[in-house]
Amino acid sequence: MAEALHQSTKGSGKVVAALGTTQTIAWGSSYYLPAVLVDPIARDLGLPADGILAAFSFALVVSALSSPAVGRLIDRAGGRGMLCASNIVLAGGLALLASAQGIVTLVAAWAILGLGMGMGLYDSAFAALARSYGTAARGPITGITLIAGFASTIGWPVTAALDAAFDWRTACLFWAAVHIAVCLPLNRLMLPEAKHAPKTGAPSEPHPKATPQEVTIMCLLAFAFASAWFVTGAMATHLPRILQAGGATPAQAIAFAALVGPAQVAARLAEFALIKQVHPVWSARFAASMHSIGVVALAVLGPPGMAVFAVLHGAGNGLLTIAKGTVPLALLGPAGYGYRQGLISAPARLTQASSPLLFGLLVTRYGADALWFSAGLTLLALAALCLLRVPALNRAS
Numbered sequence: 001m002a003e004a005l006h007q008s009t010k011g012s013g014k015v016v017a018a019l020g021t022t023q024t025i026a027w028g029s030s031y032y033l034p035a036v037l038v039d040p041i042a043r044d045l046g047l048p049a050d051g052i053l054a055a056f057s058f059a060l061v062v063s064a065l066s067s068p069a070v071g072r073l074i075d076r077a078g079g080r081g082m083l084c085a086s087n088i089v090l091a092g093g094l095a096l097l098a099s100a101q102g103i104v105t106l107v108a109a110w111a112i113l114g115l116g117m118g119m120g121l122y123d124s125a126f127a128a129l130a131r132s133y134g135t136a137a138r139g140p141i142t143g144i145t146l147i148a149g150f151a152s153t154i155g156w157p158v159t160a161a162l163d164a165a166f167d168w169r170t171a172c173l174f175w176a177a178v179h180i181a182v183c184l185p186l187n188r189l190m191l192p193e194a195k196h197a198p199k200t201g202a203p204s205e206p207h208p209k210a211t212p213q214e215v216t217i218m219c220l221l222a223f224a225f226a227s228a229w230f231v232t233g234a235m236a237t238h239l240p241r242i243l244q245a246g247g248a249t250p251a252q253a254i255a256f257a258a259l260v261g262p263a264q265v266a267a268r269l270a271e272f273a274l275i276k277q278v279h280p281v282w283s284a285r286f287a288a289s290m291h292s293i294g295v296v297a298l299a300v301l302g303p304p305g306m307a308v309f310a311v312l313h314g315a316g317n318g319l320l321t322i323a324k325g326t327v328p329l330a331l332l333g334p335a336g337y338g339y340r341q342g343l344i345s346a347p348a349r350l351t352q353a354s355s356p357l358l359f360g361l362l363v364t365r366y367g368a369d370a371l372w373f374s375a376g377l378t379l380l381a382l383a384a385l386c387l388l389r390v391p392a393l394n395r396a397s
Helices: 002-008 012-028 034-045 049-077 080-098 103-120 122-148 151-165 168-190 212-245 250-257 260-273 280-301 303-332 337-386
Strands: none
Touching (some): 012 103, 034 103, 049 080, 049 337, 080 168, 122 303, 122 337, 151 168, 212 250, 212 280, 260 303, 280 337
């Protein structure tokens, strides 16, 4: 069995490197773009910054609604074609965004970018790996998240530098060109064709009918990830503001918030090291508890606890990103993985789209105490994950 699984992932290192690179670029040029370009776009187009964020939220809704259909297509034909198509769609959306002159073209551009995100971000990459490697995909999934964990670290400075040296339109056109010149060839040449998917653990039926037990698992996972991803979206948008409300200076808030990225990568390295010893459900439970532990640490320690909170939140978020791909694979198997993953992920993407606005209202009213709400949501996610039965871990995988 171990030898079969080894053969099933033979050559996956190149695939992981290619997908890790293309995912880093895809995230940096779409999801992380507004954090740098909201203000420049708003000034240039004479629109409120909230309007730009609303267009971005609309893109996340489009991404959520498209994910089940995207997963179904990957189950049928493999992920290479879908990921290549996503590069073309994302490039087109970025080019349209670069040419935007008002609200209509702005919203249209973000709608296209939302479709591209639905086609080309983690869920599609995870489904492509599950389609190729079956139950042995946990290692490759962890590998690409290790690389793409630096998406904001790379994307934000590059986008900011291009905006400062030229303008925001040039930054968008640069990323569009990178999708065509770098990502498209990598996805086309490095990802295996669907017919090369290994027999070991690979799906034989694209869309098997779910049993009542599987439906229950999917509902629990959808609830858990929807709760957790609301918090992820809220912290990505408001963390520096929250820390300032708790007493940090603007410089301190940025410094503490910057700890989230390294903590994510460190946690993913730990996951990779323990991949054969710890079932992904246990990793997910541990991850879901870390944000609330950080909130308690912040409440007990005061301002000195801000670094602790940022590290714990970042580590938990880093592990949950992996769990979102590996837990459904471990509990439901690779058959029909893409479609099921799309169904599980859709509520999470919708809550993530709503979190910047809704959590912003809580921060405005309650300041740093809004973190008790986010802590409660992660505890609800933990409760849902604790209702899942954990099967024996196949240590050979």
